[in-house]
Amino acid sequence: MCGIVGLHLRDPALYPRLGRLLESMLCQVVERGPDSAGVAVYGDRRRCPEGHAAVSVLDAPPDLAARLPDALVTAAGDTTVVAAPLSVDALVDAVRAAAPDVTVVGSGTDLTVYKGTGHPRALAATYDLASAEGWQGLAHTRMATESAVTPEGCHPFSVGPDQCLVHNGSFANHATIRRDLRRDGVVFDSENDSEVGARFVASRLAQGEDLDKALRLLCERFDGFYTLLVTSADGFAVVRDAIACKPAIIAETTGWVAMASEFRALAELPGIEDARIYEPEPEKVYAWVR
Amino acid sequence: MGALTVDLQASSVRELNAELHTPTATSYEVLDPKGAHAIAAGVHHPIDVQVRGHAGYYCAGMNDGGAITVHGSVGTGVAENMMSGTVRVRGDASQSAGATAHGGLLVIEGSASMRCGISMKGVDIVVGGDIGPMSAFMAQAGRLVVCGDAGDDLGDSIYEARIYVRGKVGSLGADCVEKPVRDEHRAELAELLAAAGLDHEPGEFRRFGSARRLYHFAAHNTY
Numbered sequence: 024m025c026g027i028v029g030l031h032l033r034d035p036a037l038y039p040r041l042g043r044l045l046e047s048m049l050c051q052v053v054e055r056g057p058d059s060a061g062v063a064v065y066g067d068r069r070r071c072p073e074g075h076a077a078v079s080v081l082d083a084p085p086d087l088a089a090r091l092p093d094a095l096v097t098a099a100g101d102t103t104v105v106a107a108p109l110s111v112d113a114l115v116d117a118v119r120a121a122a123p124d125v126t127v128v129g130s131g132t133d134l135t136v137y138k139g140t141g142h143p144r145a146l147a148a149t150y151d152l153a154s155a156e157g158w159q160g161l162a163h164t165r166m167a168t169e170s171a172v173t174p175e176g177c178h179p180f181s182v183g184p185d186q187c188l189v190h191n192g193s194f195a196n197h198a199t200i201r202r203d204l205r206r207d208g209v210v211f212d213s214e215n216d217s218e219v220g221a222r223f224v225a226s227r228l229a230q231g232e233d234l235d236k237a238l239r240l241l242c243e244r245f246d247g248f249y250t251l252l253v254t255s256a257d258g259f260a261v262v263r264d265a266i267a268c269k270p271a272i273i274a275e276t277t278g279w280v281a282m283a284s285e286f287r288a289l290a291e292l293p294g295i296e297d298a299r300i301y302e303p304e305p306e307k308v309y310a311w312v313r
Numbered sequence: 314m315g316a317l318t319v320d321l322q323a324s325s326v327r328e329l330n331a332e333l334h335t336p337t338a339t340s341y342e343v344l345d346p347k348g349a350h351a352i353a354a355g356v357h358h359p360i361d362v363q364v365r366g367h368a369g370y371y372c373a374g375m376n377d378g379g380a381i382t383v384h385g386s387v388g389t390g391v392a393e394n395m396m397s398g399t400v401r402v403r404g405d406a407s408q409s410a411g412a413t414a415h416g417g418l419l420v421i422e423g424s425a426s427m428r429c430g431i432s433m434k435g436v437d438i439v440v441g442g443d444i445g446p447m448s449a450f451m452a453q454a455g456r457l458v459v460c461g462d463a464g465d466d467l468g469d470s471i472y473e474a475r476i477y478v479r480g481k482v483g484s485l486g487a488d489c490v491e492k493p494v495r496d497e498h499r500a501e502l503a504e505l506l507a508a509a510g511l512d513h514e515p516g517e518f519r520r521f522g523s524a525r526r527l528y529h530f531a532a533h534n535t536y
Binding site (some may be wrong): 051266269270286287288289290300302304305 | 347350369388408425446447
């Protein structure tokens with residue numbers, strides 16, 4: 024199983040409500056994935072202030088804040104978020120220098136990522152999701168099939184700057200593609216199949232392709248079941264495998280675009296009664312740019 | 314025996330279904346479903362159920378004799394394994410509508426997504442709009458009427474069900490072929506459209522069914 028929810032706001036008047044809306048969506052897909060939950064929020068300037076980068080890490084030492092006196096360090100369960108007025112690369116280097124054993128699970132100048140194991144409802148409180156603001160967000164509840172229930176295996180996979188990927192399904196040929204990517208110098212954090220999808224997309228984006236093209240290439244290369252929601256610094260995209268094995272539903276209004284595994288996650292959104300609601304077709308990429 | 318209203322924001326689906334399984338009324342209004350799963354599943358009395366809003370997975374599943382209307386859209390598997398009765402969806406249906414259903418009538422006034430009528434075993438399904446790819450996969454018996462278009466791989470590995478499509482067909486699945494529309498087919502179409510309350514001319518539909526080439530092995534083994 025696994026549950027996916029995502030919200031891309033078009034109406035700035037809704038930005039202050041992003042976290043509350045996303046939390047209510049997340050709580051509707053708890054049964055789809057009770058093992059772990061992750062969240063990504065774009066545009067929350069209290070979590071990632073203007074001119075700052077934010078880096079999310081796992082396995083942070085308890086004294087990380089003392090080791091990084093010039094940074095804003097916030098612990099949220101398994102995840103610790105570090106923000107500082109540096110470039111993304113410089114901040115990642117600084118965090119790794121201060122705490123070499125951490126695993127970086129998210130980074131960007133407009134993005135804050137949280138992931139961890141446990142009950143999704145409790146994790147939403149741990150991440151203080153309700154107070155989040157911003158223009159875009161996504162969340163995932165995990166029912167593990169391909170690898171262990173660990174914070175590393177939790178989604179989203181954020182492996183490029185301001186990028187996130189969440190996955191419902193399982194890739195069949197991920198080991199082959201992981202081997203190929205490793206040969207090209209890509210480094211992996213987990214044995215998770217979805218991470219391979221995220222690394223593949225990140226490598227295509229790094230080569231200058233857009234989200235739409237990267238996901239069409241993913242459909243050609245990956246075998247298995249997938250509904251994917253992928254976000255970047257300016258966009259939001261959905262794609263499903265050739266037989267559309269895993270559920271997905273999209274709703275659009277003038278105020279927002281939302282995607283979820285099930286309708287009930289969309290039922291509380293403002294204006295849902297007038298939304299255009301549809302299911303994405305197999306292997307067709309649906310993308311929205313800010 | 315009168316009418317009862319159940320608000321799903323105040324009662325659980327389990328409580329609703331327990332009431333519908335041993336009904337104390339003849340008709341029910343179900344309010345505020347908000348996409349909950351298994352609404353009115355397992356109804357086996359001739360009761361009338363009106364669901365006011367969108368329903369989730371397996372709505373009206375296993376229906377045996379009930380008349381269930383959803384004034385909204387439904388999730389995966391509406392009326393799956395229905396035995397008899399009527400299920401009407403005023404909006405759209407997600408995947409696998411009417412899956413494995415043995416009897417009764419399923420009407421979807423909007424469109425149905427992929428695998429509509431998968432493994433249908435005798436149900437009649439009438440869709441006012443379009444149906445998605447891989448519909449009527451391994452359909453064994455019953456009739457599927459589509460007033461709009463059908464997606465790719467229609468009727469893949471079909472046995473004996475009859476499919477009628479008024480619009481375009483993306484492509485036909487393995488062993489599904491177009492067949493001539495004769496008077497008896499126009500007559501049954503008129504009957505099904507009337508039962509569904511849809512006003513189309515039976516002469517506008519094409520018929521599809523099994524070429525029956527998959528009934529026997531044809532491997533031509535030489536040893």
